Amino acid sequence: MLQITGVSRRFGDVTALADVSLEIRQGEFFALLGPSGCGKTTLLRILAGFESPDSGAVTLDGEDLLGRPAHRRPVNLMFQSYALFPHMTVARNVAYGLEREKLPKAEVRSRVAEVLEKVGLSAMAGRRPQQLSGGQRQRVALARAIVKRPRLLLLDEPLSALDKKVRAEMQLELKRLQHEVGITFVVVTHDQEEAMSLADRIAVFSAGRVEQVDAPVALYERPRTPFVAGFVGANNIFSGRACSVGLASDGLGVLPGSSDLPDGTPALLAVRPERLRLDGGRDGEGVLKGEVADVSFYGGVSHVSVAVPGRAEPVLAATQGATPIRAGAQVNLSWAAGDGVLVPQ
Amino acid sequence: MTRSTVSGAAAASRSRRSRALGRLVFLGPGLTYLIVLLLIPLALVLSYTLFRRGRFGGVVYEATGENFTRLFDPLYLDVILGSLRLATIATVIALLVGYPTAYLIAMLPRKWKTVALVAIVLPFWTNFLVRIYAWIVLLSGPGLVNSTLGELGLGPFEFLYNQGTIVTGLVYSYLPLMVLPLYAAIEKLDPQLREASANLGARPARTFVSVTLPLTLPGVVTGCLFVFVPSFGNFIIPELLGGGRSIMVGNLIRDQFLKARDWPFGSTLALALIAVLVVLLLLQAWSARRA
Numbered sequence: 001m002l003q004i005t006g007v008s009r010r011f012g013d014v015t016a017l018a019d020v021s022l023e024i025r026q027g028e029f030f031a032l033l034g035p036s037g038c039g040k041t042t043l044l045r046i047l048a049g050f051e052s053p054d055s056g057a058v059t060l061d062g063e064d065l066l067g068r069p070a071h072r073r074p075v076n077l078m079f080q081s082y083a084l085f086p087h088m089t090v091a092r093n094v095a096y097g098l099e100r101e102k103l104p105k106a107e108v109r110s111r112v113a114e115v116l117e118k119v120g121l122s123a124m125a126g127r128r129p130q131q132l133s134g135g136q137r138q139r140v141a142l143a144r145a146i147v148k149r150p151r152l153l154l155l156d157e158p159l160s161a162l163d164k165k166v167r168a169e170m171q172l173e174l175k176r177l178q179h180e181v182g183i184t185f186v187v188v189t190h191d192q193e194e195a196m197s198l199a200d201r202i203a204v205f206s207a208g209r210v211e212q213v214d215a216p217v218a219l220y221e222r223p224r225t226p227f228v229a230g231f232v233g234a235n236n237i238f239s240g241r242a243c244s245v246g247l248a249s250d251g252l253g254v255l256p257g258s259s260d261l262p263d264g265t266p267a268l269l270a271v272r273p274e275r276l277r278l279d280g281g282r283d284g285e286g287v288l289k290g291e292v293a294d295v296s297f298y299g300g301v302s303h304v305s306v307a308v309p310g311r312a313e314p315v316l317a318a319t320q321g322a323t324p325i326r327a328g329a330q331v332n333l334s335w336a337a338g339d340g341v342l343v344p345q
Numbered sequence: 346m347t348r349s350t351v352s353g354a355a356a357a358s359r360s361r362r363s364r365a366l367g368r369l370v371f372l373g374p375g376l377t378y379l380i381v382l383l384l385i386p387l388a389l390v391l392s393y394t395l396f397r398r399g400r401f402g403g404v405v406y407e408a409t410g411e412n413f414t415r416l417f418d419p420l421y422l423d424v425i426l427g428s429l430r431l432a433t434i435a436t437v438i439a440l441l442v443g444y445p446t447a448y449l450i451a452m453l454p455r456k457w458k459t460v461a462l463v464a465i466v467l468p469f470w471t472n473f474l475v476r477i478y479a480w481i482v483l484l485s486g487p488g489l490v491n492s493t494l495g496e497l498g499l500g501p502f503e504f505l506y507n508q509g510t511i512v513t514g515l516v517y518s519y520l521p522l523m524v525l526p527l528y529a530a531i532e533k534l535d536p537q538l539r540e541a542s543a544n545l546g547a548r549p550a551r552t553f554v555s556v557t558l559p560l561t562l563p564g565v566v567t568g569c570l571f572v573f574v575p576s577f578g579n580f581i582i583p584e585l586l587g588g589g590r591s592i593m594v595g596n597l598i599r600d601q602f603l604k605a606r607d608w609p610f611g612s613t614l615a616l617a618l619i620a621v622l623v624v625l626l627l628l629q630a631w632s633a634r635r636a
Contacts, residue, residue, distance in 0.1 A: 070543040070544060085541070097545035100551065
């Protein structure tokens with residue numbers, strides 16, 4: 001549906017986007033995830049028409065998008081700061097886009113009422129944006145963007161200005177709305193939990209490049225690049241060379257893992273903290289041995305960091321609930337070969 | 346119990362007194378300045394409006410209302426209305442020239458903004474009179490413009506000493522005072538609001554009318570006031586560029602005091618001028634509160 005081909009953009013010496021290609025499907029909830037400054041917002045602004053790429057093409061349902069000025073694109077953007085018009089009421093804000101289409105007044109009124117109902121703000125129609133809470137403003141911004149029934153809805157950090165509790169509510173609401181209206185959503189975010197919980201597929205950006213495009217579970221379980229392994233979720237990362245049973249690590253011997261990399265390829269091995277098994281005491285079987293440096297209890301899980309001789313950073317293990325292990329204890333660490341993911345370096 | 350309450354109240358009143366004293370220390374110099382140099386002279390001038398003129402200037406303290414009746418003499422009313430007209434035209438032209446200028450400056454990259462703003466206020470570094478005389482040099486019969494046009498086989502034209510020249514002088518002198526508040530208003534405007542408007546399907550012209558202009562209206566009102574107020578009471582520009590006749594109310598006031606030696610009527614004209622400006626200031630305050 002949306003086809004982005006070889007899009008590049010430079011600002012002076014800074015490469016914001018380097019040869020980015022993506023294909024986004026009809027009705028999909030797609031996330032652009034990356035640290036700030038990785039180029040994801042630039043891509044969004046190119047789609048909206050506020051920025052033009054130095055090279056590359058963008059088509060929407062086969063039609064060229066880049067040749068059209070911003071006000072003629074069937075694409076709506078929900079701004080990070082919401083950008084609500086402060087001199088207009090909620091209803092006038094929402095009606096603004098429909099009035100530009102020169103629709104009959106009665107239709108504008110009924111569609112505005114309908115969309116305000118959908119986001120639960122019918123009672124606020126006569127208020128000014130300044131008189132609303134953050135969550136309410138966010139919903140006005142969303143209503144203003146979807147009321148035009150765009151083919152593509154862009155959301156720039158839609159939830160970042162909200163506090164944690166409202167954010168969780170709005171996440172569910174966004175997903176429900178997307179199902180209801182059936183519009184393709186492209187959301188930009190630096191918050192991986194947000195991307196994971198909302199999106200059907202995620203494109204991870206780093207320094208202007210797309211590192212990996214995958215469904216959230218695949219992205220978490222099978223990172224394909226060192227950046228994704230380090231950026232998405234917590235990971236214990238070991239470096240070395242691929243071998244038949246896993247990784248011949250630098251200084252820690254052979255670590256179990258599964259891969260189809262040719263032997264001897266420089267690689268990283270990534271193991272999720274929750275996949276690590278800890279057993280205390282005697283000289284039992286273990287891949288690594290170490291001393292517990294610190295235990296933190298988070299309610300549902302506990303994080304145990306283990307200092308392993310021969311490795312600079314501690315190894316992090318997560319256990320369900322509270323753990324009897326205390327700092328200073330000698331422990332053995334192990335994991336199944338299937339849980340060690342090899343990533344070419 | 347009672348005692349501690351009493352002493353608490355005493356302490357509170359003491360701290361109130363010291364706070365009032367503190368305020369007085371800070372307000373004192375400004376207040377003294379305003380009272381001695383503005384309020385007292387103003388009250389004096391305004392009190393003249395109620396008395397007769399002295400034969401060789403000054404005031405005879407004999408109550409009369411004739412100064413006010415004279416104000417509505419068509420002779421003087423025309424001058425007041427004429428001044429209103431010229432000041433209004435100058436303000437409108439300054440707004441039409443100033444808005445695009447301020448808008449462009451606000452859109453410049455940061456370092457060029459500073460350069461442009463310095464260029465806008467640069468004329469203020471030269472004496473006002475010198476700048477007005479420069480216009481005479483430019484526009485006079487054998488002046489720079491006419492001699493250049495003469496080489497092209499045109500003219501000579503009579504540029505000076507008409508109402509158009511006065512308006513030119515007023516616009517030229519006070520344009521920076523229009524540009525600066527407009528610039529501040531436009532610069533403050535979140536550029537994402539314009540983007541949001543475009544994103545919702547508005548052409549650039551529609552975005553300007555529906556978003557940019559309404560949200561910069563306080564700047565427009567302030568700029569207009571900054572140009573209108575000094576234009577309305579101006580007497581140097583009409584004197585030098587308008588041919589020295591009493592064309593604007595400023596000249597009239599000056600002439601009443603210095604030539605006709607009619608201080609009471611001069612004061613009455615001054616009062617009329619102040620009254621018009623106060624009404625305008627109240628309107629501006631009202632519109633600023635609404636925005």
